[in-house]
Amino acid sequence: MTKTRQDLAWQELEIGATLITPGNSCEYKSGDWRSIRPVVDNKKCVRCGTCYIFCPDAAIHETEEGFFEADLYYCKGCGICANECPTQAIEMVEEEE
Amino acid sequence: MEIVESTNVYAYKLITKKDYFAPGHRACQGCAEALAVRLVAKALGRNVIVASATGCMEIISSPMPFTSWRVPWIHVAFENAAAVASGAEAGMKVLMRKGRVPKRKITFLAMAGDGGTSDIGVQALSGALERGHDFIYICYDNEAYMNTGIQRSSSTPYGASTTTSPAGKVIPGQITWKKNMPEIAVAHNIPYVATACPSYPIDLVEKVNKAARVKGPAYIHILSVCPTGWRLAPELSIRAGRLAVETGVFPLYEVEYGRYRFTEEYLKIQGRFRHLSEEMIDTIQKRVVEEYEKLEKKIKMTEGD
Amino acid sequence: MGKRIGLEVSLSAAEAVKMANVDCIAAYPITPQTHIVEHLSELVNDGELDAEFIPVESEHSAMSVSAGASAVGARAFTCTSSQGLSLMNEIVHIVASMRLPVVMILANRSMSGPISIWNDHTDVMSIRDCGWIQVFANNGQEVFDHVLFGYKVAESQGVMLPLIINIDGFILTHVIEPIEFWEKEQVEQYLPDFEPIHTLHPDRPVTMGGVGMPYVFSEAKVAQDEPLKQSKSVIISAWKELGDIVGRYYSPIETYRSGDAETLFITQGSYGETVSLVVDELRDEGKSVGLVMDRLWRPFPFDEFREATGQTRNLIIIDRAISYGGQGGPLAIDIRSALYKEKNQPNITNFICGLAGRDVTIDDFKNIYHKAMQKVKKHPREEDFEYYGVRGK
CATH class of the missing domain: 1.20.5 (Single alpha-helices involved in coiled-coils or other helix-helix interfaces)
Structure with missing residues (x-):
């Protein structure tokens, strides 16, 4: 895990404050921003991958069965996937408190 | 303009599943610019060195100690992405020539927003294009200074209301026309210029691949819808990009060695045209x-x- | 011993860059720096130096290209003057924070306006706090030696900071001096290949130049300043090693007839050699005068100054730059601050002179000495300064 913001002493920074763990932003839970979340109806899904390719947050992945599901750790709930789905298989539903 | 995507929705599965632009970045909900970056990163793969200008994509992808980049990436300042990429390209070239770094194909990508390209970065870009460095320059055009709070740029379209071209009682928003940045790139007689939009992912990926294959400078201008700055519901950003293209507001085209053409991918992807x-x-x-x-x-x- | 030839200092500087086997040279022409880059482009185009010469469209891009080149692990060189330095200012600061060991020759020239092409130190003083190691060269030989020294220090593992070699525009850049070249073997012995710690390469992806949020910015700054302060020991040992190889020994400050002197001149850059002649003449007249020349400007050699000036009654500090609205020139301000806690504080007089290449002759320096002595008699503790030789004062 990357050291959190409060922990880093100046001596622990890499030279030039270079970041040496590629892609460690995946530790950051951007899913906390979400107020609505996508729910996929696999009966309607034609497994085209439209939702996957248009997700700005790389938060949709293909399951072993070839369906697609959102990774709620990252999904910000923008609704692009539901809006672009050619078979309207995705519905955005309110997050419950 | 007919675009390839409508012919075969399953074509999306042909694009690599690997993401070199990692999730957990801090872009706004529905940011089509982040999507464009994700697609460009997919297209270029791991053998790339990226020089980024200051701007939305720099801020959202590199808040220390986190980075969304799985490829080597450097940010120095706002107006100099093209110059930093020039230095990286030239430096790597000489290091490979002198045998200090093993020879291999590495693509150099400079990226900036419309402000970092058509306003403050236009000089560095022009210099790098003129000097003929072997690199790709991508302008992610969201049509204003979104990172600083939606101020107008020379790429803001006529009539648009921004925080420095507000729709006032006397002056109705932006009163100048969008600067034609791709034309400025073409004027440098570079091998490849293209326009693209992430609403057409396969077209975008193809163009980036083509730009990477070209020897010498390539310029791609990507219309990147910004739901925050365009006052648009986030789920509509892909649709808005599509409309911009379909209505001819933002035509997709390529200019190869000065020769203009609408995107030929439409023909290329279909077996019935493959013989042409x-x-x-x-x-x-x-x-x-x-x-x-x-x-x-x-x-x-x-x-x- | 290397061959000794008469050569314009700018050309010899370029020859030293060639000896350092620099990989990437990015520069934009500005007087009085031009002869250096002209000669470098000749060396590259004649195949004498295997490097990329990038004729950028501005100094801003010169420093940006150098940053990009250094970040992939190439040895980068650039040089500029005054307005060019101002234009690249933004990137000068960033290169230091990114710890990219670029070496730059600054052919010192006054800052506009009014526009002037002639020599003073207003350019370098405008970036005093940019985080680079900064040295002054007093003559052509020092310029040559310090290019090789520059890369050795800048690229040292514990340092990894960019370095500026200040050379007085025209006074040094455009004069012919006898220069002793190094032998190839001496360079190989002294200057190892550049071994960067992190570079941009697909096999080891790193992110350089991320966003410093408030919770990490101060830590990043301390992580930058500490190695600059600590670089002094590397600098001193690099000078020692240089001396052992070529027989010329350098130090953060140079002293001349200063040991018993009641009054010390303090100079930076090529004025040191002129003032040493003044010291001789004043000594002949029976005056107890000596000279301290500052070679290392950043990190500032506080201890060396305290030691050299501790027993002195009067200091005459010659500045060639202005701190507008401040207490005299930048050199005087730092020296005052260095001596603040000393028990026997000397009287400090400060003269700003030689702006934009106005001649300051031996007689002028003598005149400065007499003025200083009068000032000290009248107001021993007055921390004033004077623009020397300005009409109407």
């Missing part, structure tokens, strides 16, 4: 342009009906 010679493609291209111009004239003639 360059001449036949040119004939079709010419006809498409003629028909398009005729259509434009008809639209003009019937305006106000």
Whole structure:
């Protein structure tokens, strides 16, 4: 895990404050921003991958069965996937408190 | 303009599943610019060195100690992405020549927003294009200074209300027309210039791949819808990009060594056209342009009906 | 011993860059720096130096290209003057924070306006706090030696900071001096290949130049300043090693007839050699005068100054730059601050002179000495300064 913001002493920074763990932003839970979340109806899904390719947050992945599901750790709930789905298989539903 | 995506939705599965632009970045909900970056990163793969200008994409992808980049990436300042990429490209070239770094193909990518490209970075870009560095420059055009709070740039379209071109009682928003940045790139006589939009992911990926294959400078201008700055619901950002292209507001085209053409991917992807010679493609291209111009004239003639 | 030839200092500087086997040279022409880059482009185009010469469209891009080149692990060189330095200012600061060991020759020239092409130190003083190691060269030989020294220090593992070699425009850049070249073997012995710690390469992806949010910015700054302060020991040992190889020994400050002197001149850059002649003449007249020349400007050699000036009654500090609205020139301000806690504080007089290449002759320096002595008699503790030789004062 990357050291959190409060922990880093100046001596622990890499030279030039270079970041040496590629892609460690995946530790950051951007899913906390979400107020609505996508729910996929696999009966309607034609497994085209439209939702996957248009997700700005790389938060949709293909399951072993070839369906697609959102990774709620990252999904910000923008609704692009539901809006672009050619078979309207995705519905955005309110997050419950 | 007919675009490939409508012909085969399953084509999306052909694009690599690997993401070199990692999730957990801090872009706004529905940011089509982040999507464009994700697609460009997919297209270029791991053998790339990226020089980024200051701007939305820099801020959202590199808040220390986190980075969304799985490829080597450097940010120095706002107006100099093209110059930093020039230095990286030249430096790597000489290191490989001197045998200090093993020889291999590495793509150099400079990226900036419309402010970092058509305003403050235009000089560094022009210099790098003129010097002929072997690199790709991508302008992610969201049509204003979104990172600083939606101020107008020279790429903001006529009529748009921004925080420095507000729709006032006397002046109705932006009163200048969008600077034609791709044309400025073309004027440098570089091998490849293209426009793209993440609403057409396969077209975008193809163009980035083509730019990477080109020897010398390549310029791609990507319309990147910004739901925050465009006052648009986040789920509509892909649709808005599509509309910009379909209505001709933002035409997709390529200029190879000064030769203009609408995107030929439409023909390329279909087996029934695969046999066509360059001449036949040119004939079709010419006809498409003629028909398009005729259509434009008809639209003009019937305006106000 | 290397061959000794008469050569314009700018050309010899370029020859030293060639000896350092620099990989990437990015520069934009500005007087009085031009002869250096002209000669470098000749060396590259004649195949004498295997490097990329990038004729950028501005100094801003010169420093940006150098940053990009250094970040992939190439040895980068650039040089500029005054307005060019101002234009690249933004990137000068960033290169230091990114710890990219670029070496730059600054052919010192006054800052506009009014526009002037002639020599003073207003350019370098405008970036005093940019985080680079900064040295002054007093003559052509020092310029040559310090190019090789520059890369050795800048690229040291514990340092990894960019370095500026200040050389007085025209006074040094455009004069012919006898220069002793190094032998190839001496360079190989002294200057190892550049071994960067992190570079941009697909096999080891790193992110350089991320966003410093408030919770990490101060830590990043301390992580930058500490190695600059600590670089002094590397600098001193690099000078020692240089001396052992070529027989010329350098130090953060140079002293001349200063040991018993009641009054010390303090100079930076090529004025040191002129003032040493003044010291001789004043000594002949029976005056107890010496000279301290500052070679290392950043990190500032506080201890060396305290030691050299501790027993002195009067200091005459010659500045060639202005701190507008401040207490005299930048050199005087730092020296005052260095001596603040000393028990026997000397009287400090400060003269700003030689702006934009106005001649300051031996007689002028003598005149400065007499003025200083009068000032000290009248107001021993007055921390004033004077623009020397300005009409109307």
